[in-house]
Amino acid sequence: MKQRHSTGAPSKLRIDRERLVETAVRLMAIPSPTGQAGAVSDLLAGILREDGFVVERPEGGHPVAPAVAVRFSSGRPGRTLQFDGHLDTVHLPFVAPTVEDGLIRGSGASDMKGGVAAAIEAVRAIRDAGALSAGSILLTAHDLHEAPWGDGRQLDQLIRDGYVGDAVLIPEPMHEPLAVIGRGSATWKVSIRRDGPPVHEVRRPVDQPSVIAAGAALVAQLKTLNDRLSQPADPLCGSASVFIGQFHAGEIYNQFPQDCWLQGTRRWLPGTDCRAVESEFRALLAELARQTQTEIDCDWFLIRDAFRLDQADPFVTAFQSVYRERTGAPLTIGGKMFVDDGNSFWTLAQVPAITHGARSGGAHTIDEWVSIDDLVRVAEVYALTAAAYCPNPA
Numbered sequence: 333m334k335q336r337h338s339t340g341a342p343s344k345l346r347i348d349r350e351r352l353v354e355t356a357v358r359l360m361a362i363p364s365p366t367g368q369a370g371a372v373s374d375l376l377a378g379i380l381r382e383d384g385f386v387v388e389r390p391e392g393g394h395p396v397a398p399a400v401a402v403r404f405s406s407g408r409p410g411r412t413l414q415f416d417g418h419l420d421t422v423h424l425p426f427v428a429p430t431v432e433d434g435l436i437r438g439s440g441a442s443d444m445k446g447g448v449a450a451a452i453e454a455v456r457a458i459r460d461a462g463a464l465s466a467g468s469i470l471l472t473a474h475d476l477h478e479a480p481w482g483d484g485r486q487l488d489q490l491i492r493d494g495y496v497g498d499a500v501l502i503p504e505p506m507h508e509p510l511a512v513i514g515r516g517s518a519t520w521k522v523s524i525r526r527d528g529p530p531v532h533e534v535r536r537p538v539d540q541p542s543v544i545a546a547g548a549a550l551v552a553q554l555k556t557l558n559d560r561l562s563q564p565a566d567p568l569c570g571s572a573s574v575f576i577g578q579f580h581a582g583e584i585y586n587q588f589p590q591d592c593w594l595q596g597t598r599r600w601l602p603g604t605d606c607r608a609v610e611s612e613f614r615a616l617l618a619e620l621a622r623q624t625q626t627e628i629d630c631d632w633f634l635i636r637d638a639f640r641l642d643q644a645d646p647f648v649t650a651f652q653s654v655y656r657e658r659t660g661a662p663l664t665i666g667g668k669m670f671v672d673d674g675n676s677f678w679t680l681a682q683v684p685a686i687t688h689g690a691r692s693g694g695a696h697t698i699d700e701w702v703s704i705d706d707l708v709r710v711a712e713v714y715a716l717t718a719a720a721y722c723p724n725p726a
């Protein structure tokens with residue numbers, strides 16, 4: 333691809349594979365479990381400064397690990413394309429990076445220091461080639477992504493503080509499909525209690541409610557709710573749902589239990605008010621507590637609200653035409669199985685977000701890997717999407 337540098341010198345976009353791998357390995361060499369990404373954020377800031385970029389360190393409400401932000405501008409008005417990634421990893425034993433047989437292995441290879449390195453390489457390549465004729469790129473990297481240790485609040489604050497582009501590319505470990513719809517999700521934990529101390533079952537007071545019976549009633553009611561939620565179903569991302577993953581009660585077989593608790597998820601389709609979803613759930617519990625004469629508490633933890641992407645948005649058409657040119661066909665359209673930071677950009681800023689990363693595996697395990705060839709491809713797709721999208725008026 334021929335582009336004109338601002339000085340008028342023609343230049344060609346070139347992804348530097350060695351430099352990309354070196355950056356990924358340097359980021360991966362520093363352990364950064366969620367909440368503790370301070371050291372790797374400092375390292376990234378240093379790498380970008382060495383590269384000659386002006387680096388900002390917005391705290392986003394998490395001063396132990398300020399985020400990293402770079403605004404690379406062409407100097408001419410246009411759109412801003414954001415590349416956003418998280419530097420934290422799930423809380424599993426640290427695996428140091430290794431490079432072998434075309435793969436990078438180790439903690440964060442797939443999720444998602446490899447992807448962050450590809451995004452950085454895209455910005456470098458576009459700068460080196462002078463390939464951005466107008467507009468700008470905003471690169472952001474942050475902590476507090478992975479649940480349950482993080483809840484996305486640092487990114488939410490960054491978005492509120494203006495660290496947001498006109499569109500966002502997120503190099504998470506999903507290389508297909510192109511997700512255009514996704515459900516919002518929350519986790520819940522319900523605790524059901526009765527009055528009185530633990531007691532042998534033969535001595536239990538006759539007027540005491542059974543917390544297990546109340547728990548069973550809740551299971552039945554949530555089944556009814558889930559049946560009702562199963563329609564309508566979206567062809568790409570399925571239906572709203574309520575799911576129970578755990579049910580616990582009692583200590584031994586002949587003690588009358590005091591507590592019963594259940595834990596699960598609730599998911600909903602775009603267009604649903606997430607506060608109404610929570611109120612409906614709490615109202616069901618209040619009614620059950622009244623009927624069963626138990627005390628019921630609920631912890632409700634919003635993970636992310638629902639997600640939508642307009643396929644006609646110029647950002648999506650720019651991405652798809654670059655993707656088609658690189659691979660021969662546009663990326664298949666699909667639903668988003670899990671929530672990610674794209675949901676936050678859509679919910680908080682109504683900004684279109686595409687999650688697209690390299691071929692990789694082992695995310696959330698101790699056996700993570702990512703394909704180096706595909707990281708190079710992702711860097712190229714990111715750079716070319718910026719070159720196509722940013723020059724037009726915002």
Ligand SMILES: [Zn+2]
Nearest residue numbers: 443444504505
């Ligand atoms: Zn991730």
